[in-house]
Amino acid sequence: MAYWDLGMKHIVDVDGQLLAIDADVIDTTRLLEKAKRPTDRHLVMVRAGERILLQPRQLVRLSRNEVLFFETDERAAGQHDWRQAA
Numbered sequence: 001m002a003y004w005d006l007g008m009k010h011i012v013d014v015d016g017q018l019l020a021i022d023a024d025v026i027d028t029t030r031l032l033e034k035a036k037r038p039t040d041r042h043l044v045m046v047r048a049g050e051r052i053l054l055q056p057r058q059l060v061r062l063s064r065n066e067v068l069f070f071e072t073d074e075r076a077a078g079q080h081d082w083r084q085a086a
Contacts, residue, residue, distance in 0.1 A: 010062040042073040
């Protein structure tokens with residue numbers, strides 16, 4: 001069954017865990033809660049090989065056309081080639 005059969009609009013990956021999300025915009029703390037990760041962590045968005053550090057409670061617009069990949073700062077530790085989101 002495809003995710004759109006369930007009425008979900010977006011697919012995101014947090015530390016290798018796929019999540020179906022219906023909202024178009026979500027804050028990083030809520031995304032961590034949905035992934036059952038500690039909410040005191042920072043999220044790093046991985047896009048086209050680039051790592052972008054997101055702030056706590058930062059709003060993220062989800063895309064219908066692509067799976068968005070996120071890592072927690074714990075998992076991305078040691079990889080310091082990220083930039084900070086505006």
